[in-house]
Amino acid sequence: MAGGAREPGRSVTSKVLAILGAFDAAHPRLTLTEVAARSGVPLTTAHRLVGELERWQALGRGPDGRLSVGLRLWELGQLAPGRLQDLAHPWLQEVFAGTGENVHLAVREGLEVLYVDKVYGRRAVPIVSRAGGRLPMHPTGVGKALLAYEPDWFVRAYLARELERPTPHTITEPGRLARELSTVRAQGYALTYEEMTLGSCSAAAPVLVEGRAIAALGIVLASRRARELPRLVDILRTAAGGIAESYSAAA
Numbered sequence: 001m002a003g004g005a006r007e008p009g010r011s012v013t014s015k016v017l018a019i020l021g022a023f024d025a026a027h028p029r030l031t032l033t034e035v036a037a038r039s040g041v042p043l044t045t046a047h048r049l050v051g052e053l054e055r056w057q058a059l060g061r062g063p064d065g066r067l068s069v070g071l072r073l074w075e076l077g078q079l080a081p082g083r084l085q086d087l088a089h090p091w092l093q094e095v096f097a098g099t100g101e102n103v104h105l106a107v108r109e110g111l112e113v114l115y116v117d118k119v120y121g122r123r124a125v126p127i128v129s130r131a132g133g134r135l136p137m138h139p140t141g142v143g144k145a146l147l148a149y150e151p152d153w154f155v156r157a158y159l160a161r162e163l164e165r166p167t168p169h170t171i172t173e174p175g176r177l178a179r180e181l182s183t184v185r186a187q188g189y190a191l192t193y194e195e196m197t198l199g200s201c202s203a204a205a206p207v208l209v210e211g212r213a214i215a216a217l218g219i220v221l222a223s224r225r226a227r228e229l230p231r232l233v234d235i236l237r238t239a240a241g242g243i244a245e246s247y248s249a250a251a
Contacts, residue, residue, distance in 0.1 A: 015041045016049055020058070020073070025133040029066040084215060085117045087246040088207075091239040092119040092217070098235060099219065105243075106142040107215045108150070109134065111158060113143045116215075135196065138163055138177055139170045141204030142216035144190035148181040149206055149213035155181065169194040189233050190216075194223055201226045203233055205240040209248055217243065 022030060022038035030038065036046040050067065053059040057072035088105050095103045102120040106113040112134040137143030137158065147155060159174040171177050184190045193201045204218035217240045219232055 012049075015039070015045060016053070019046060019049055019053065020069075023067075023069050029062065029068045031066055035067060083250060084243075084247060087250060088215070088217070088243045089117055089119075091243050091246075092117055095217070095219065095235055095239050096120070099232060101232075102220050104142065104218050104220075105215055106140075106146070106218065108137070108146045108213075111137065111161070113137055113140055113146060113216075115142075136164045136166070138172070139166050139192065139195040140218070141190045141192045141202035141220075142218040144181065144184055144192065145204040145206040145216035145218070146213050148184035148190065149208070149211075166196050167194055167198050169198075171195065189237060191229055193226060199223050201229060203229045203236055205233070205236040207240045207243045207247070209244050214247065215243070216240075 018039035018041055019035055022035045027034070027038065032047060032050060033043065035041075035050060036043040039046065041049070050059060054061060054067075054070070057070040059067050060070040061067055084107070085105070092103045092105060095101075096119040102118070104115050104119075105117040106115045108114070113136075115133050115135075135143065137147045147158065150158075155178070159178060163172040163177075164170070165172050171180060188205065190204045191202070196202075199222060200220055201223050202218055202220045204216045206213035207215040207217060217236055219236060221228060221232075
């Protein structure tokens with residue numbers, strides 16, 4: 001109650017959500033002080049609410065005292081509707097079986113791509129994507145495949161922003177990026193060369209349902225094997241088409 005008095009415009013629920021929102025792919029383990037700072041919740045209030053979340057197993061605490069998302073939240077997350085992931089996963093497995101390379105499925109979430117599924121092997125090139133993780137759209141293959149099929153107003157708004165530049169090879173010039181998106185639409189797939197991570201290149205195909213990209217399927221290779229990407233495009237496009245058909249049939 002005292003915390004509510006200091007912050008009259010903020011409910012207990014909003015504080016709890018802010019505490020949970022302090023964790024993300026880049027910050028999976030936090031100290032209590034870090035949780036308070038990232039959530040904007042006063043330290044004393046954060047201490048009390050974190051204790052309640054720990055007792056409910058929404059948060060867990062490691063041997064070093066750092067906090068992380070608990071098993072109870074993971075359990076609840078499994079109840080979220082996942083029809084797209086369920087329908088797509090066999091296709092991801094098929095692409096991985098045929099190529100031996102890391103394959104992932106992403107959707108647009110705001111101005112970012114959200115990775116919703118991934119099939120990978122220990123011998124494939126390491127990649128920065130992870131299920132539940134987010135990355136910018138313009139430097140990733142799946143992001144370009146999604147962005148290319150967004151309405152013109154959305155693309156214009158996206159290009160008008162100051163775009164992140166993860167590597168020296170990232171395309172951030174609005175005109176050049178707009179031309180590349182037009183090429184993606186014309187050819188039906190996207191390619192990237194060391195735009196998100198040095199040493200990696202990618203190909204991606206949109207999952208098109210009634211002309212709208214509901215997701216994108218991507219594959220990542222080491223840059224030294226970039227010339228192999230074109231031969232993988234047909235595999236990706238076939239799988240993306242299969243996902244689209246399965247999704248439409250289940251609708």
